[in-house]
Amino acid sequence: MIEEKDVEHIAELADIGMERSELAEFTAQFNEILDYFGVLDQAWTEASSEVEEYNIFRDDEPAGSLSQEDVLANAKETEDGFFRAPRVM
């Protein structure tokens, strides 16, 4: 059972922003959905077949990219050719 403080904590981790007034609704829906996810516990008791995964690498070849102007075009705040972000500290 997930409590309101858990949802608040996850919202903090995800930087999603959460109003106090929304917590009860989100928590109730969360529990209903997680309860449904419980089917994952019951369904597969025997070991599933494993598929080995492997990576395929491409050659590291330099290629063109967008111009600095294009990349910055959608930003609200820029400075000297950089994005301007909120303060880190």
Add this chain to the structure above:
Amino acid sequence: MTGGVFHFRPDDRYHAFITCCEEAAYGGGHLSGIPVAVKDNISTKGIMTTCASAILWGYVPPYNAYVVDRLKSEGAAIVGKTNMDEFGMGTTTENSAFGPTLNPIDTGRVPGGSSGGSAAAVAAGMVRMALGTDTGGSIRCPAAFCGIVGLKPTYGRVSRYGLIAYANSLEQIGPMAANVSDVNLLMSIITGHDPRDSTSYDQPYHHVPDPDIHGLRVGVPEEFFGKGVDPRVASVVWDAISRMENQGAEIISCRMPSMSAALAAYYVTCTSEASSNLARFDGVRYGPGADPKKQWHEAFQERRREGFGKEVRRRILLGTFALSSGYYGKYYAKAQTARQEVRDDFRRLFREVDVLAGPTMPTIAFKLGEKTDPLSMYLSDVLTVPANLAGVPAISVPCGTSEGMPVGLQIMGRWFEDERVVDAAFAFEQGGAS
């Protein structure tokens, strides 16, 4: 004629579009002058692309998605960007920041989702064809609800370059149109190898649909007619399947036990991937901006709370939770096991049958505002998510009506046998649809 300008000033009474391009330039090629609509999560250079989210309002991509370059190089007139559930998260197109799209067959009902705008634009005759994207049914569901044809290609067959990601391991761009021939034509344009998508597979699609299905082995998993499937819809689809039998197909009953956990596996996987993918929307590089005078987390939380709708925030929260320390093994890891079981079921069944058939959706289109509870909305995806979990091709083709609303027949095929799925749908459309 090799080029010109397509004038597009439609009466958009169903709110199919977020952005209309009143003067759409086009060139020569296989789609010369044909109006094509593009879902608003596919990047179009110089045309606003919002994913139906307030957080991307005003974003104008500096580059085209691979599929958009392909459309343009074949002469298509890109006439607008279609409405959708925000970031593709929904089954009704009601989760759009810009208001719902209405179903052209009955404006009191939803068009399905998340590619609801694309489906409505085609169904209303505003465009001849449209691109949608399908993460868990988002092409097939609105195709079924609006009475058109929609194909989710094999994973890897169509480049995702320029598709604004929601759940990378599940989603594909695919064609939507009023008939199988146009779906086939659009599919032939958008496929091809693209080195900018590391999952792109080099297998072009050049196909002339063949309506002969004599000897085609059609598996019908009983789970596709199980709990939650409206008996009236089931009956329309059974009729359709028996018409395929009359056309010479061999109908084979089968079972797909992995269906019991497929939906949960899907929602754990897609929300987990979404929580990572949507972390990039912080207002800094695009969107409404984040106050540079504020602290990092405070500014982002404020921006994301205002910019994302409730369903998007709910899925980011669920995914963050499923991946968080202490819960990863309980949710994400188990979901991947269940996903493997779905793949294994398809692999086993496709040794005995050539395609699988069943309903696309368990019901007809919902009434506007009918689905308010998130879980009951999720449950309506139960028949479409298996194809995404496994990556197999799946098409929805109209097969009749229930209560006056269209019902879709879903046909799924082996990996990279999109052609066979199209053939089966074509045969049904040509010979069995009436």
